Amino acid sequence: MPLFMDVHRLDDSVTIDDVAKAHMADLQHQDKYDVKYLRYWVDEAGGTIFCLAEAPSSDAAATVHREAHGLVAQDIFEVKEGS
């Protein structure tokens, strides 16, 4: 399954608690699109959020965000993971 990293740039700061709530909503909407939001990273002060997801397409990943909470990422990248 392709892997995607998306980047949200908010206009304001954000708390990780608020992002956690949005992520929970993602988890509740993702199954019907065969998407799996795996992990996310939040720059609280700067309002930047990175979400890592397995998805059949970038559109499918974005659709989950749109339906779950309406906060669609500004950018999405198909990635390979290394460590």
Add this chain to the structure above:
Amino acid sequence: MPLFMDVHRLDDSVTIDDVAKAHMADLQHQDKYDVKYLRYWVDEAGGTIFCLAEAPSSDAAATVHREAHGLVAQDIFEVKEGS
């Protein structure tokens, strides 16, 4: 230890094999700055790379990249991780 996500935007495509070599160089230079590069994600076609690292500061994380291979990220964000 603070956690950082950096973003490299290259002018050209990149292979994950080339990024793996740069990452190996990071691992060889990171100990003296108390930095730990943990994982990375590569958009090969678009030439975008995300690196996740524990580091005492963003400067320390950037210094490891600079000394290891010279490819310093365009942006670096202090982040908290959620899943």
